[in-house]
Amino acid sequence: MEQTITVELNGERRALTVRTDATLLEVLRDGCGLASVRETCGIGICGACTVLVDGVPISSCLLLAPLADGCRITTVEGLSRGDELHPVQRAFIDQMAFQCSYCTPGMVLSAVALLAERPDPSPEEIAEYLAGNLCRCGSYPRILAAISDAARLMRQASR
Amino acid sequence: MIDAVERVTGRIRFSQDASLPGMLHAAAVRSVVPHGRIARVDTAAALEVPGVVAVVTGEDLRRLPGLRPVYGPQIEDQPVVALDRVRYVGDIVALVAAETPRAAQEAAALVTVEYEELPAVFDPLDALEPGAPLLHELEPERPHEGTALYFGIRPQFGTNCCNLFRIRRGDVARGFAEADLVLEETFRTPAIQHVAMEPHAALALWEDGRLTVWSGTQTPFNTRQILAGIFGLPVERVRVVVPPMGGSYGCKVFPRIEPQAALLAYVTGRPVKFVLRRDEEFVTLTRHATVVTIRLGLKRDGRITAREVRAYWNTGAYADCGPDVARKGGFGIVGPYRIPNVAVDSRCVYTNLPPAGAFRGYAVTQATWASESMMDLAADALGLDPLEFRLRNLLRDGETFATGETLHDVHFAECLERAAAAIGWEGPQRRELGDGRVRAKGLAVVMKGMTTPSRSEAKVGVDRSGQVTVYSSTVELGQGARTVLAQLAAEALGVPYQQVRVVDPDTDRTPFDNRTTSSRSTYMMGNAVRQAALALRERLLLAAAQRLEVEPADLELVDGNVRVAGAPASALTFGQLVEATGQEELVEHGEFRNQGGLDPDTGQGIASSHWHQGAGAVEVEVDTRTGKVTILHAHASVYAGQVVNWHTAELQNLGCIVFGVGSALFEELVYDQGQLVNPNLSDYLIPSFLDLPERMTHDLIERPGAEIHGLGETALPPIPAAVGNAVARAIGARVTELPLTPERVLRAIRARDGERG
Ligand code: FES
Ligand code: FES
Numbered sequence A: 001m002e003q004t005i006t007v008e009l010n011g012e013r014r015a016l017t018v019r020t021d022a023t024l025l026e027v028l029r030d031g032c033g034l035a036s037v038r039e040t041c042g043i044g045i046c047g048a049c050t051v052l053v054d055g056v057p058i059s060s061c062l063l064l065a066p067l068a069d070g071c072r073i074t075t076v077e078g079l080s081r082g083d084e085l086h087p088v089q090r091a092f093i094d095q096m097a098f099q100c101s102y103c104t105p106g107m108v109l110s111a112v113a114l115l116a117e118r119p120d121p122s123p124e125e126i127a128e129y130l131a132g133n134l135c136r137c138g139s140y141p142r143i144l145a146a147i148s149d150a151a152r153l154m155r156q157a158s159r
Numbered sequence B: 001m002i003d004a005v006e007r008v009t010g011r012i013r014f015s016q017d018a019s020l021p022g023m024l025h026a027a028a029v030r031s032v033v034p035h036g037r038i039a040r041v042d043t044a045a046a047l048e049v050p051g052v053v054a055v056v057t058g059e060d061l062r063r064l065p066g067l068r069p070v071y072g073p074q075i076e077d078q079p080v081v082a083l084d085r086v087r088y089v090g091d092i093v094a095l096v097a098a099e100t101p102r103a104a105q106e107a108a109a110l111v112t113v114e115y116e117e118l119p120a121v122f123d124p125l126d127a128l129e130p131g132a133p134l135l136h137e138l139e140p141e142r143p144h145e146g147t148a149l150y151f152g153i154r155p156q157f158g159t160n161c162c163n164l165f166r167i168r169r170g171d172v173a174r175g176f177a178e179a180d181l182v183l184e185e186t187f188r189t190p191a192i193q194h195v196a197m198e199p200h201a202a203l204a205l206w207e208d209g210r211l212t213v214w215s216g217t218q219t220p221f222n223t224r225q226i227l228a229g230i231f232g233l234p235v236e237r238v239r240v241v242v243p244p245m246g247g248s249y250g251c252k253v254f255p256r257i258e259p260q261a262a263l264l265a266y267v268t269g270r271p272v273k274f275v276l277r278r279d280e281e282f283v284t285l286t287r288h289a290t291v292v293t294i295r296l297g298l299k300r301d302g303r304i305t306a307r308e309v310r311a312y313w314n315t316g317a318y319a320d321c322g323p324d325v326a327r328k329g330g331f332g333i334v335g336p337y338r339i340p341n342v343a344v345d346s347r348c349v350y351t352n353l354p355p356a357g358a359f360r361g362y363a364v365t366q367a368t369w370a371s372e373s374m375m376d377l378a379a380d381a382l383g384l385d386p387l388e389f390r391l392r393n394l395l396r397d398g399e400t401f402a403t404g405e406t407l408h409d410v411h412f413a414e415c416l417e418r419a420a421a422a423i424g425w426e427g428p429q430r431r432e433l434g435d436g437r438v439r440a441k442g443l444a445v446v447m448k449g450m451t452t453p454s455r456s457e458a459k460v461g462v463d464r465s466g467q468v469t470v471y472s473s474t475v476e477l478g479q480g481a482r483t484v485l486a487q488l489a490a491e492a493l494g495v496p497y498q499q500v501r502v503v504d505p506d507t508d509r510t511p512f513d514n515r516t517t518s519s520r521s522t523y524m525m526g527n528a529v530r531q532a533a534l535a536l537r538e539r540l541l542l543a544a545a546q547r548l549e550v551e552p553a554d555l556e557l558v559d560g561n562v563r564v565a566g567a568p569a570s571a572l573t574f575g576q577l578v579e580a581t582g583q584e585e586l587v588e589h590g591e592f593r594n595q596g597g598l599d600p601d602t603g604q605g606i607a608s609s610h611w612h613q614g615a616g617a618v619e620v621e622v623d624t625r626t627g628k629v630t631i632l633h634a635h636a637s638v639y640a641g642q643v644v645n646w647h648t649a650e651l652q653n654l655g656c657i658v659f660g661v662g663s664a665l666f667e668e669l670v671y672d673q674g675q676l677v678n679p680n681l682s683d684y685l686i687p688s689f690l691d692l693p694e695r696m697t698h699d700l701i702e703r704p705g706a707e708i709h710g711l712g713e714t715a716l717p718p719i720p721a722a723v724g725n726a727v728a729r730a731i732g733a734r735v736t737e738l739p740l741t742p743e744r745v746l747r748a749i750r751a752r753d754g755e756r757g
Helices: A024-031 A087-094 A104-117 A123-129 A140-158 B004-008 B044-048 B058-063 B101-110 B172-178 B220-231 B258-268 B278-282 B322-332 B364-382 B386-393 B412-422 B481-493 B521-548 B574-581 B646-665 B718-731 B742-756
Strands: A002-009 A012-019 A050-053 A056-059 A072-074 B024-030 B036-042 B052-057 B092-098 B112-117 B161-169 B181-189 B201-207 B210-215 B238-241 B272-275 B289-298 B304-316 B341-350 B430-434 B437-448 B454-463 B468-472 B501-503 B555-558 B561-564 B567-573 B585-594 B612-623 B628-641 B695-702
Touching (some): A012 A024, A024 A050, A050 A104, A056 A104, A087 A140, A087 B004, A104 A123, A104 A140, A123 A140, A140 B646, B024 B101, B036 B058, B036 B092, B052 B101, B052 B258, B092 B258, B161 B322, B172 B289, B181 B364, B201 B258, B220 B238, B258 B272, B289 B364, B304 B322, B304 B364, B322 B341, B322 B364, B364 B437, B364 B718, B412 B437, B412 B612, B412 B695, B437 B718, B454 B481, B454 B521, B468 B481, B468 B521, B481 B501, B481 B521, B521 B555, B521 B567, B521 B574, B561 B574, B567 B574, B574 B585, B628 B718, B628 B742, B646 B695
Parallel strands (some): A002 A072, B024 B272, B210 B238, B304 B341, B468 B501, B628 B695
Antiparallel strands (some): A050 A056, A050 A072, B024 B092, B036 B112, B052 B092, B161 B341, B181 B289, B289 B304, B430 B437, B437 B612, B454 B468, B454 B585, B555 B561, B561 B567
């Protein structure tokens, strides 16, 4: 069974024909070619498949695509404007907050959502918020530092 | 990192992202019994599934002419598809190729297999008992069905032992006779899994009798050779291309799914992609579970007179590189100490469990767990401070290791002292906080070899646009290889490293390299790249000297130009110089080798051309009512020789500590009659943000002019041992088995109280 859903995907209105039992992960990755959306656990534990749905980070491996009908979806491909990186991405580079970077898109998106909710999070709040994003390379200390830096830069910019 | 933007924008392409037009998707049918004969395989229903193109069984494989159906890096014991027998729950019984991943999975689920079950064995000691079921019938002249591949390994024919590595040095009987005190203890570690976030992924294509495989593998050249062996081709007809990996930590060392993808592509005539599901990852490769017994002879003054070790490495159903793991662990278990009399028997043992192989730390985490726990037991028995006891016995520059080799550039004591200082060892080592909480500190030293002998080659070129390119077969798995190699070439050529291009490993284009393992790349490949870059520098200088009519010594390389020192106007760009030669690209070649090897019967020789050295120190808090262990501070001190890139070096140390925390506190594969109980990330935990030590610190120790020492693994092995030692100090009882779960800690506390009461 298939169904057509309408979404705003990285700022673009799209009509997508999806299997009713397809996950959002499958649709974005295999259907839309967005390779930054990655699967590790497939059961909502690791955060590698994180995307923002109406600004909220969700595990796209758990969400059935038809349920995203009418939603605004952001993947890391939609964060930067051309060559201009999002401040969180900049901070990840400046702090070198990754090794293999498989987890990075999910980490960046969770951080973007966190900073939208709480512009000045403590390290404990960051760790708590990102507890569902795993990094097997163990880049965690640098990720924490990058998110703190990004928060500061974004606060300064919005002043 | 030179590829940082690609990484934060998600544009980087891993092997799981590779695709080709007309590509099929693979799925595997896996055994549900730990040991059995395959009585019947019924593929009819699977073949009915729309989109299914082929189902390949062991029967089919046998019937394909000219194929060698088994492979393995050290012993050819693993069938591409089970031929007549399955040896573990998860063994591949059939392969499916279909138009979509879903169709392939659906069809795989419809293949029915009947087994005649055979007796199975799961524990390495049981597996060595007379009468234990044999997994393989290894024979001296006919190792399984393939050709002899016994590279200095000693299978015990007629048993499940696929390698026995020995060290014999001095006379342990005399050593024990001279001792004032003899201690013996047995230590265990469980199987754990790498959990690389990107699964194994490979894409295979046959074109005009030539096989190309894109795969995230740490071993492109071994993989090429093994694929050529299976398909009866000269190696030149096989090409392996390696995109960057989303983590590996050893799980992508040696072929794992490439033979299966290549077989399906061979049978269907279409490109085939094989990506493992997470539950399949868990049964594809693990870290060896171990049982290690150490006997130690001691003098009252703290000298060690003898050390006897019996080590058992549970390698599961197929040897993979287990024989070598048992060898490296065999000398790793001796530890970096002055011991005149040493006897080690290290056995790699087949059981009906998933195969075990390379894992970050390569045998040394398990070895250090046993050896450094034993050192604390000995210090306690002698009434000596564990730091002081170690310092008295640690090897110093110019001393001889148990293998008979003389060690140089030795920094164990310095690493240990710095680690101890970092956590305030001088202060109280144990403190009770009231309400059952106790804080305590622990230490451990690590000694780890690097693959020896081995060889790395590299090419560095510059083209008419002035673009500098490094051709190297070192794979990028997140360690920053591309960046570090670019830096080394850039340094020699006077260009910004961000402008250097590093070509992904491709056995058709990039020269030979043993493999990207054992923290060897920055040193071995780094030297090869540096050599090639220096040769290219010479060539550019000579060419410029001729055209500018000056001596080469008067020239300098700056920002992609060769110019006369002091007269920057007189300059030629690299591009102009290349053009003047009439060539498209000037390329120079570099090669670096290390030499050595050990006698498998005595363990004497050169184990490693230089040594990775380090120490870990931790402070923990144990809640003695619940058994919960919290790591307050973890520190690793690592000898680096020279640091090439501080960012990536620091990330290696921190990453190792985090890995060590998982291994110390909770990672464990649990089997019930050979069936894995926790093949998913909700039942098998890896460290998250909330599991980190409150403080993580590290040192990188440098020496001017010293050799570069790899850093990819050194900080990992001492962490579990240091945590174990700290917990033992806290509770006054020793947990001898990893991980240090609350249950085990509580059990140790109860046993201690039971003894007292
Ligand atoms: S793949 Fe979706 S949370 Fe892990
Ligand atoms: S950087 Fe490798 S998993 Fe996070």
